[in-house]
Amino acid sequence: MSFDPDRVTTVTFDSYSTLVDVDAVEAALAAHPGVDAPEPISRTWRERSMQYTLVGNHTGTYEPFYEVNRDALEYALEAHGVEATEDEREEILSAYHELDVFDDVRGSIERLRRGGYDCYVLSNGNPEMLASMVEHAEIDDLLADTISADELETFKPDPDLYRHAAGRTGTPIEEIAHVSALWFDVQGASHAGMQGVWLDRNGTPWEPFGDEPELVCAGLEEVADRLGC
Template structure:
């Protein structure tokens, strides 16, 4: 599909991997684990898998709790035995992730161009509060919208419809920006225009369609919207 800027009035942004770098958790793991990279990779993949499954087996938990369960599994799978205090210290890194350099300026540019900007995330409200504070974007976004508000995770269409209701914007007038392929596809299925943030030059998995727009930085989205 081709990105059409004309109907867009609202932009929603995913959080983890889109605005903040989840790979920063490896530093927290490195203080406790000899080989943090494989543990971190499994932790992230298992966390996402739990959200997918939770939508279908009535096993919803706030995302922070999902992350805790996934961390415990990843550590066990790599035969790492840490006490509860150490696990919680690692988990708390999700409240202090690195912000991508283009985030503040990119969102501010969109806001100044007349677009209402929101964060739409699986993260529960406390996690999103920490993210907004760390990214210093509280003054340039309208609000955060959490999947926790409806106890359903992305990529379920209900999350994007809920965002449309919260923003007062029809889904077709919303551009959703995400680094996660599943989030891009979920937003497309719900009727959003989908913008894929590809910061690493990764190949797109097009088994269920292509993004309306692919960008490397948020400034490229501002350019596509003519601001």
């Protein structure tokens, strides 16, 4: 299915990897004296975090996303042979409250707002995480609201979460474009009835599994372009 901008009245954004850079946690890892190579630990941390949410959806095991991240960090450090106290792990984990914001975020959302689009964040992050992210990104004045997986206690790509988001925005689901850097999030949004927009910041190949996105953009400015803003 091709992207139809004329159907879009509301834009939802994923948070992590879409608006803020999760790779920024490497600096927090590098500051720990036992870490020589932060990149593989960061990758394991992120992969385990995503795996825990997917398994949790199917086993009925729910923890707020910050707790999921805490568990995943503990595993990643141990898997890479890094010893850390609970306080040291908490210090690393706190980096999620001040992740680097991508340069195109505020300007692009401003364009969308001027173009008449309501903008929301739809994220696995629990409300406290989203509040700190929005404050750090300085986009609170541009967003209609944030929508957290914690409201349903289920994670992406559960279609109920996207339907819940449509209800929260008061928008027919087919009028929502969901923008995400995560392939499974894009597929989940499309499966639920939204138009899935994949934000491919790094020029990576699309997954051969499942449906293709309605739209692929290299950055948020291109999303605003395609919506005529």
